[in-house]
Structure formats: structure tokens, C-alpha cells
Amino acid sequence: MFLILKERFRQGYNTSDFPLKEPILSDRFAGLPKIMGTCKDGCDICLELCPTDAIKKSGDAIDIDLGRCIFCDLCAKECPEHIIKFTSQYRLSSNNRNALFISKEVENIGFKLNKKIQKIFGRSLHLRQVSAGGCNACEADLNVLGTPTYDLNRFGINFTASPRHADGIIVTGPVSLNMKDALLETYNALSEPKIVIASGTCAISGGIFKNNDEVCCGLEDILPVDLYICGCPPHPYTALHAMLQLMGRI
Amino acid sequence: MSNAKILTSNPCWTTLEDVLALSESDFWQGIVENITYNDFRVLSLFCTPNETKFDIFCILGNDNTSLFKIFRHTLSSKKFQSHTETIPQIHLFEREIAEQFGITLDGAQWIKPVRFEQDFSLHVKKSSCGDMEYFQIDGDDIHEVGVGPVHAGIIEPGHFRFQCYGENVANLEISLGYQHRGIERAMIGAPYKQSLAQMEAVAGDTTIGHSLAHIQLLENMSNIKASQKAETIRALLLELERIANHVGDIGALAGDVGFITTASYCGKLRGDYLNLSAKITGSRFGRGGISFGGVGYDVDFTLASEITHEMEKLKPKTLGAINLFFRTPSVLERIENRGKLAYEDIINYGLTGMVAKSCSIQRDARKNYPFGYYNNISFDIATESSSDIFARAMLRKDEIIASFELANTMLIKIREMPNEKYHTAQKPKLPPNSLGVSIIEGWRGEIVHVAITDKNSKFSRYKIVDPSFKNWTALSLAMKNEQISDFPICNKSFNLSYCGFDL
Numbered sequence: 001m002f003l004i005l006k007e008r009f010r011q012g013y014n015t016s017d018f019p020l021k022e023p024i025l026s027d028r029f030a031g032l033p034k035i036m037g038t039c040k041d042g043c044d045i046c047l048e049l050c051p052t053d054a055i056k057k058s059g060d061a062i063d064i065d066l067g068r069c070i071f072c073d074l075c076a077k078e079c080p081e082h083i084i085k086f087t088s089q090y091r092l093s094s095n096n097r098n099a100l101f102i103s104k105e106v107e108n109i110g111f112k113l114n115k116k117i118q119k120i121f122g123r124s125l126h127l128r129q130v131s132a133g134g135c136n137a138c139e140a141d142l143n144v145l146g147t148p149t150y151d152l153n154r155f156g157i158n159f160t161a162s163p164r165h166a167d168g169i170i171v172t173g174p175v176s177l178n179m180k181d182a183l184l185e186t187y188n189a190l191s192e193p194k195i196v197i198a199s200g201t202c203a204i205s206g207g208i209f210k211n212n213d214e215v216c217c218g219l220e221d222i223l224p225v226d227l228y229i230c231g232c233p234p235h236p237y238t239a240l241h242a243m244l245q246l247m248g249r250i
Numbered sequence: 251m252s253n254a255k256i257l258t259s260n261p262c263w264t265t266l267e268d269v270l271a272l273s274e275s276d277f278w279q280g281i282v283e284n285i286t287y288n289d290f291r292v293l294s295l296f297c298t299p300n301e302t303k304f305d306i307f308c309i310l311g312n313d314n315t316s317l318f319k320i321f322r323h324t325l326s327s328k329k330f331q332s333h334t335e336t337i338p339q340i341h342l343f344e345r346e347i348a349e350q351f352g353i354t355l356d357g358a359q360w361i362k363p364v365r366f367e368q369d370f371s372l373h374v375k376k377s378s379c380g381d382m383e384y385f386q387i388d389g390d391d392i393h394e395v396g397v398g399p400v401h402a403g404i405i406e407p408g409h410f411r412f413q414c415y416g417e418n419v420a421n422l423e424i425s426l427g428y429q430h431r432g433i434e435r436a437m438i439g440a441p442y443k444q445s446l447a448q449m450e451a452v453a454g455d456t457t458i459g460h461s462l463a464h465i466q467l468l469e470n471m472s473n474i475k476a477s478q479k480a481e482t483i484r485a486l487l488l489e490l491e492r493i494a495n496h497v498g499d500i501g502a503l504a505g506d507v508g509f510i511t512t513a514s515y516c517g518k519l520r521g522d523y524l525n526l527s528a529k530i531t532g533s534r535f536g537r538g539g540i541s542f543g544g545v546g547y548d549v550d551f552t553l554a555s556e557i558t559h560e561m562e563k564l565k566p567k568t569l570g571a572i573n574l575f576f577r578t579p580s581v582l583e584r585i586e587n588r589g590k591l592a593y594e595d596i597i598n599y600g601l602t603g604m605v606a607k608s609c610s611i612q613r614d615a616r617k618n619y620p621f622g623y624y625n626n627i628s629f630d631i632a633t634e635s636s637s638d639i640f641a642r643a644m645l646r647k648d649e650i651i652a653s654f655e656l657a658n659t660m661l662i663k664i665r666e667m668p669n670e671k672y673h674t675a676q677k678p679k680l681p682p683n684s685l686g687v688s689i690i691e692g693w694r695g696e697i698v699h700v701a702i703t704d705k706n707s708k709f710s711r712y713k714i715v716d717p718s719f720k721n722w723t724a725l726s727l728a729m730k731n732e733q734i735s736d737f738p739i740c741n742k743s744f745n746l747s748y749c750g751f752d753l
Contacts, residue, residue, distance in 0.1 A: 004511050007574050011567055014518050026525065028532030028547060051444035070447060072538050129404045133431050135749050136406055137454025137535050140498075143404045147517035161402035176752075178366055178379035179407055179428045182399045208447040214367065214432030232537065233454065236521075 014148040019250055023237045025088055030071040031235075032089035033064050035104045037081060046075035046084065052201070052208055063103035066092060067204040070232035092230040093242030097204075100228060109230075111245055117226065118248035120193055121167055124156040125247055127197070128166035128190070132183045133215055134173030138200040138233040142170065150236055157243055163187075168195035168226070172233075174202040174215040175222060187223060195226040197243075200233050207232060254280055254310075254319040260619035261470040262318065263686035266702070269322045271305070277323035278333055284310055284319060285337060291600050293318070293689070293698045295343035297351050298711035299371065300324065304351060309687055309700060313618040318687055325353070332358035339600030342719060349376075365427035365752050370435060379427050380409050387413040387420055395734065399428045406748035414734055422729040422737075424722050429752035437712035441468065441678060450537055453716060453750035457533075458484075458491045459692030460714070461540040463699040466621060467688035468542055471701070472678040476622070479667040480544040485623035486660045487527060487539050489653040492693040494523035496646040496653075497568055499745050503643055504575050506739040507584040515571035522564055526557055542678055548670040558661045565654060572647050585639040589728040589740040593637070596724075603695015603717040605724045605744065608645045609637035615691035629656065639743040649693075680707040694718060694747065716750030 016023060025031075038060040046055050046062070054068035055075060064084075076084045092109060094100055099110035131139050145152040146159070160166045163186045175183060187196070198219045201207035206217035219225050229242045244250045253276060255269045272280065284290040290310040298305050308321040323330075332355040334341045346364045348355050352372065355361055366379040380399065393414050399407035407428040413421040433448055449464040450457045462484055469476060476484070501516025524534040531539035531547050538546040549557070575581055595601070596609050606613040614631040616624045632648035634641035682705050690697045695717030704710040725744050729737060 003574060003577060007511065007515070007570050010570050011515050011518075026528040026532055028530070029528065030532050049443060051447040070537075071533075072447065073532070074538075130400055131404075131406045131429075133429050133749070134406065135451040135454030136747065137451070137457070139404050139406060140455055141534065144517065144521055147521060148514050149518050149521055159404055163400075173429075174431065176429060176431055177375070178430050178752075179399065181378065182407065182428065186400050208444050208451060209431050209433075209436075211444070212432040212436045213373065214430055214435075233535070235534070 015151050016149055018150070018237060018240065019244060023090070025090060025235070025237070027088075029088050029090070029235070030073045030086035032087050032092060032109070033069070033076070033102055034085045034087050034107065035062060035064070035083055035102065036085060037083040037104070039083065040081055043080065045078050045080065049074045049078055052205075052210065061104055063101050065205075066100040066102060066109065066230040067097060067228060068201060068207065069230070070201050070207060090235050090238045091241050092234065092238050093245060094228050095226055095246070097225070097228060100204075100230065113248050114226070117195060117246060121195070122247050122249070125243065126158045126160045126165060126167050127170045128160050128163045128168070128186065129170050129172070130183055130186050132171055132173040132179040132203075133176035133209070134200065134202060138172035138202070141233045141236050142172070142199065142239060144236050145240060150240055152240065155244060155249065163189040164191070166190055168197060170197040170199050171203045171219055171223075172199050174206045174209040174218050176215050178214070180216060180222070183222075196223045197227040197229065197246075198225045199229045199239060200231060202232070204228050204230065254284075254321050257318040257320065257687065258316070260316070260318075260615070260621045261466045261686060261688035263471045263681070263684050264320070265681065266683045266685055269320050269685060271322050271324045274323055274330060277306070277308070277321050278331070280321055281308055281310065282333070282336055288312065289314060290319060292337070292339050292343070293687075293696075294700050294713055294715050295340050295347075296700070296711070296713045297347040297353065298702055299351070304328070304353065306330070306347070307685070307700070307702075309698070311619065311689075313613060316619050320685065328352065329354035329356055331356045334358065338598045339720070342723070363427065365430045367427065367430050367432065368435070380425055382425070384411045384425070385413070385421055385423050389415075391415055392420070408748045412734055412737075417733045417735065419729045419732055419734050419737070422726045424726055426722070426748060426751050429749040431749070431753065433753045434712055434714060437709050440709045440712065446542075452714060452753065453718070453747040454535060455495055456491070456692045456694065456697070456716075456747065456750065457535040457537055458487045458539060459690050459697050460716075462488060463688050463690040463697045465540050465542055466690070467686050467699050467701055468678040468680070470688065471680050471684060471686045471703070474543055474678075476544050477670060479664065479670045481622040482660050482664055482667070483530070483545045483549050483670070484540055486549070486657055486664070487530065487536050488690070489657045489660070490523060490527050491536060493650050493653045493657070494520050494527070495693045496650050497523060499742070500572055500575060500643060500646055502742050502745070503585070503639075503739060504581065506742050507581050509575065509578060509581050512571050512575040515567070519564060519568050519571060522560075526560060529553065529557060543676055544670065549664050550669050551665050554661045554664045558658065561654065561657065568650065572650070576644070576647070582640070584739060585643060585743075588639045588736055589732060589743060590636075590638045591724060591728050595727050596637075599720070599723050599727075601721055601724050603721065604642055604645055605695070605721050607631065608634045608641035610635045613696075615689045615696040619689045621688075621690065623660070627659070639739060642743040682707045692717065694745070694750075695721065714753060716747060718746040718748075718750040721746055722751060
């Protein structure tokens with residue numbers, strides 16, 4: 001007991017002040033991209049580099065689909081005109097797939113609060129996590145939300161052990177064909193009303209695996225999604241912010 | 251047997267012409283002899299289509315002499331004689347070949363699917379995942395417990411089938427494949443623009459390990475050498491990944507025995523180490539850290555000093571939290587003499603990484619097959635001897651301390667080196683009709699990547715062996731005659747990758 005108390009003293013108090021205070025992220029963290037100009041004629045370096053075809057070009061303007069972007073920042077590094085810049089903005093979530101497109105005109109991800117979800121789940125949200133082909137990076141960074149730093153439980157959010165106890169599922173991974181049935185069974189085991197959260201690029205669009213013949217393109221056409229969390233994998237603060245936003249707590 | 255192609259360095263490559271195709275009996279005889287008398291073991295065994303026929307390649311490695319031997323045999327028909335009974339360590343490789351190419355194994359009993367994947371050429375799924383006959387025991391007091399694929403925690407999917415006699419596990423059968431994303435098939439015709447990103451996600455917690463194995467292979471085959479500083483930064487990222495995962499694992503073990511103190515501290519500290527990786531690459535898992543020809547992000551003098559300073563602050567906290575775990579009798583009661591593995595089993599089944607090291611076997615690719623930075627340094631492999639859960643936990647502590655030392659030296663060296671310029675993305679120029687091998691010691695164990703190129707210098711086959719591929723067998727063996735209630739902690743002491751196995 002004495003050793004435990006002594007150790008507690010050394011470790012100190014660890015819980016962050018989020019959401020009252022902004023978290024400190026790495027200087028090199030690649031968050032919300034910003035497009036600051038127009039392309040040079042005939043240049044498509046970024047299109048050729050982008051591993052997930054997240055960049056679309058029309059005329060001399062480009063837009064980035066954050067549902068596909070893996071934030072590798074190759075395009076920003078290689079753009080001869082330097083018109084793409086990844087900012088440190090970690091708030092990368094929306095309830096609308098179409099709001100995930102960033103262009104010169106659209107600088108932020110839109111989010112419309114769903115009053116119904118807020119009313120039912122605003123005070124407490126219990127989620128069942130399903131990994132469907134996820135590489136364990138998304139899973140690990142969701143797991144981390146339970147540690148003292150993020151302390152998910154203080155917001156009334158919990159990960160349950162069974163879908164029967166859950167208000168919704170949070171899915172990671174591009175949905176491998178082998179896991180599709182189990183995912184749908186888990187979803188069907190939830191009682192109404194239920195929500196679906198797609199966490200990570202793979203779950204939103206299939207991400208880097210979308211062309212593989214053993215995966216579906218994420219949750220597209222499989223389940224109705226109430227919340228998209230972008231990132232490969234999403235930073236724990238991105239996920240935490242997203243869930244609080246869904247509950248109408250921020 | 252002198253018919254095998256011998257390679258001496260890691261990574262290395264050779265033209266396919268130099269690897270003679272042996273007759274079936276010479277092929278197997280050579281493998282058996284080298285394993286039995288010359289201390290070789292199987293690193294990889296796989297099949298690849300060669301025009302209308304099929305080639306089987308076997309890569310053997312010798313831990314003491316760092317030699318690779320490559321055997322090749324061209325199948326005359328779609329079948330060969332199974333050799334699992336003489337060489338148990340190839341049991342999964344054989345099943346994999348049967349599944350991937352529809353090849354019949356003569357004399358093999360009960361060939362089960364490995365990951366329920368499509369046939370490489372036919373592109374049809376034979377059965378849905380998990381749909382197979384399981385080993386069953388009959389009897390009055392026997393009951394069966396099925397777990398998964400969706401587990402209780404935030405964890406990847408897999409199915410476990412226990413045959414229990416009372417509380418004791420008579421047999422555990424592990425059926426995986428739910429995470430299968432077809433990565434090996436997606437590498438045919440590569441390198442593509444998404445290939446490196448896919449390599450980083452073979453197992454997300456081993457991002458550096460797999461991307462380094464891949465890039466090292468590409469560089470070696472393209473005859474490009476990364477600068478000394480780049481190699482040092484790569485090794486630093488690899489050690490940071492090892493520390494972060496080991497710290498997290500000890501925390502998770504503490505959580506599984508209900509010792510929340512260490513579980514909380516280690517969970518938090520793991521995040522701190524991930525944040526150190528993020529300081530270098532911007533990503534907590536080191537995504538984009540390794541790039542062809544160098545590194546994605548430089549570590550300059552200021553950053554190196556900053557990381558050294560952070561690590562000095564974290565070290566006493568980490569060791570404090572871990573020592574608390576090992577000093578608590580109620581914890582030791584749960585982890586000592588549980589989940590033991592026999593030395594013979596580890597040798598016979600060719601188990602690697604922490605499983606081998608926790609049984610006094612010096613099996614560590616950093617030392618056995620040194621690569622990059624590890625060529626120029628000398629260090630000792632940490633080992634434990636009791637080969638139970640305690641040993642695997644203690645080994646993690648030993649490795650954390652060793653990695654601290656290594657990382658510290660690297661940071662000192664990095665501070666003395668000039669700044670590294672970011673390389674603009676260049677494309678690898680691979681030789682045609684060649685075979686390359688690359689090995690990395692990831693935090694779980696050795697990661698083996700083997701690539702074969704076609705006449706257009708594109709990959710015709712890319713074989714990945716994650717340490718989990720070999721080591722899932724260890725969990726099954728360790729659970730024999732243990733109580734089923736000890737399964738979670740036993741499982742956690744291995745902490746194997748589902749997606750690394752499923753690919």
C-alpha cells in the first residue's frame with residue numbers, strides 16, 4: 001500500500017483539461033488541410049502521389065476528400081506551388097459524408113447537431129467497438145481513451161462488452177469480406193434507437209485498402225452512419241471531440 | 251547439400267536464375283538436413299505461379315552464422331508430399347500454400363483453411379470465414395466454449411474454440427482470417443502508390459517494423475543506400491515503437507489481473523512514448539516515418555535533445571510503474587508458472603521473438619541478421635528463462651531497459667550528425683526476375699519480407715511473415731491444461747497481431 005501511494009505521488013495527476021483547454025499536439029501533427037491557391041496548368045503531381053485518390057481536380061482548383069485522406073502530407077511536401085498545407089487542427093468529424101470535402105472556398109468541416117441524438121444520448125453514450133479489418137492502430141487509439149489522460153468515462157461515454165448493452169457501434173477498418181457478416185450481426189443485436197460511428201479513413205471509405213478484392217469500401221452502402229471521424233488513425237482527441245460533438249456537449 | 255543458393259547479408263537479393271530448381275526429393279532432403287544438422291530454421295516457405303507451373307521457395311536462416319539458404323522446386327503437378335510431420339515448423343506454411351493455390355498435400359491430415367482467403371488465380375472464396383469443422387473431444391464432463399469473432403474489449407476479431415474438461419482446457423483451436431484484407435495479392439504488380447501505406451498497415455502497431463522491412467528490401471534491390479543518419483533515425487523509431495508497445499503490454503497485463511494501478515500508469519505512459527514518435531513523424535504510430543531512400547522527417551539537434559530530455563523524465567516513471575507490478579504478490583500469484591511453453595516446442599514449431607527469448611533462446615534479428623544501424627553496434631539480447639507469463643512480462647521490462655540504452659546512444663549520435671534533407675519521392679528501380687529477402691526485429695519478433703520480381707521488374711509475389719503467423723501456435727500450446735479463466739492473461743502475455751496473421 002505504501003509503495004502504491006509513493007508511486008502515485010511520483011506519477012502525479014495525469015488527466016487533461018480537455019475540452020476546457022486545448023490539447024498540445026506535436027508540431028508535425030497533420031490535421032485539417034488548407035488549400036491556399038490554385039494549381040499550375042497541367043500539374044497533377046499530387047493526384048499521382050495520393051495513395052487513396054483523395055484529391056480531385058476540376059480546372060485549376062482542387063478539393064480533398066477527408067473521408068479518403070490518410071494525412072500522409074505527401075501532397076503538401078511535393079506540391080510545386082505549395083498550395084496545400086496541413087494545419088494542426090485536430091477537429092475532424094462530421095455527421096454528413098458530403099461535409100468532408102475541403103477546397104479553397106470550404107475551409108472547415110461542417111457539423112449539424114442532431115437534436116434527436118442529443119436528446120437521447122446527450123448525457124450518456126454506451127458504445128460497442130467492432131473492428132472489421134482494422135489494422136489495430138485505430139483500435140489502439142480508441143483504447144487509449146480509457147486511460148487517465150483522456151478518461152472517457154468522465155463524459156458519460158463507455159465501451160461495453162456486448163452489443164446488447166450498447167447504444168451504438170463504433171466501427172474501425174475497411175470491413176473485410178470475412179468480417180462483414182459478424183459486423184451486421186452485431187449491428188442487428190443492438191436495440192433501437194441505435195447509432196453507427198465510422199472511425200478512421202478505412203471505415204469511412206475503405207482508405208488504403210479500397211481497391212483490394214477482399215474488402216468492402218468501409219461502411220459505404222453497408223450501414224447508415226451517424227458520425228464520421230477522419231484520420232489514419234484518428235488522434236484520440238479527434239475521436240473524443242467527435243463523440244462530444246455528437247452528444248451536443250461541445 | 252550444396253544446391254541451395256546462399257546469401258550472406260540482410261537485406262539481400264539474387265537473380266532467380268541463380269536459384270536452381272531442385273527435384274522434389276533434393277528440395278525436401280536439403281531442407282530437412284539443414285534444419286536437423288546445421289541449425290537452420292524456416293523463415294519463409296511459399297508458393298508462386300511461374301507461367302503455367304508453380305514454384306515453391308523455402309528461405310532458411312541460421313541464427314549463428316547469419317546465413318540464408320534459398321531452396322526452389324518447380325511443381326510438376328498441383329500436388330506435393332506434405333512434410334509437416336518431419337518439420338513441424340512448416341505446418342501453417344503448408345496449409346497456406348494449399349489454400350492460396352489449391353495445391354493438394356499428399357499425406358497431410360485435415361488441411362484446414364488458414365485465413366479463408368480467395369484462391370490467387372481463381373478468385374473465389376471456398377467457404378465463409380470460420381465455417382469449418384473444429385477439433386472436438388467427446389465425453390461426459392467435456393464442454394465446448396466458443397469465443398469471438400467479436401470480443402468483449404476493443405480488440406481485433408478472431409475465433410477461439412476451447413475443449414474443456416471442467417475448468418481445464420484440453421485443447422484450444424484458434425481460427426483467424428476475419429481481418430484478411432488481401433494485402434499479398436494487392437502487392438502483385440506493385441510497387442503502387444498505395445503500397446507503402448498498406449505495408450504500414452499490415453499491423454498498425456508495428457508500422458515502423460513492416461514499413462522498414464519493405465523499404466529496406468526495395469532499397470537493397472534498387473541498389474540505393476540510405477544515409478547513416480537516416481538509418482539511425484529509423485532504428486530510433488523502431489526502438490520507440492518497441493518501448494511504447496512493451497509498456498502498454500505490461501499495463502494491459504496488470505489490467506487483466508485487476509491491478510489497476512500499473513494498468514493506469516502504463517496506459518498513460520504508452521501514450522507518452524507514442525507522442526515521442528509523433529514528435530518525429532507527426533503520427534503517433536510513426537506513419538510516414540520511413541520513406542524510400544531515407545526518412546520522411548528529420549531529427550535535428552534541438553529535437554534530439556528534446557526527446558532525450560523527455561525520455562529521461564519518463565524513465566523513472568516507467569520503471570516505477572513496472573516495478574510496482576512485479577513487487578505485488580497478488581500479481582505474481584497470477585503470472586508465475588502459468589502458460590508455460592516447453593523448450594522443445596519452441597524449437598520444433600520455430601517460434602520467434604518474445605516467445606523464444608523468454609525461454610533463453612537468443613533469437614533476435616537485430617543480432618542474428620543485423621541490418622542498417624545494428625550492423626555497427628554490439629549489444630546483448632535480453633532473455634528470460636522460465637518461459638511462463640512472468641518471463642514474457644519480465645522480458646518486456648528487460649527489453650524496455652535495453653531499448654532505452656540503445657535509443658540514448660542513437661540520440662547522442664543523431665545530435666552530432668548534419669541535418670538530413672528531405673528526399674523528394676523517388677521511384678525504386680527493381681531488377682527483373684529476382685528474389686529479395688529482408689528481415690527486421692519488430693517488437694513482437696522477426697518480420698520477414700520476401701519479394702520476387704517478374705521480367706518487367708514488378709512484384710509477381712510478395713510474401714510477408716509477421717511474427718504472429720508463427721506464434722499463434724504458441725498460445726494454443728501454452729493453454730494446454732491451464733484453467734480457462736487464465737486465458738485472457740495468457741493471451742495478453744503474447745499480445746499477437748490478428749491482422750499481421752490475416753494480412
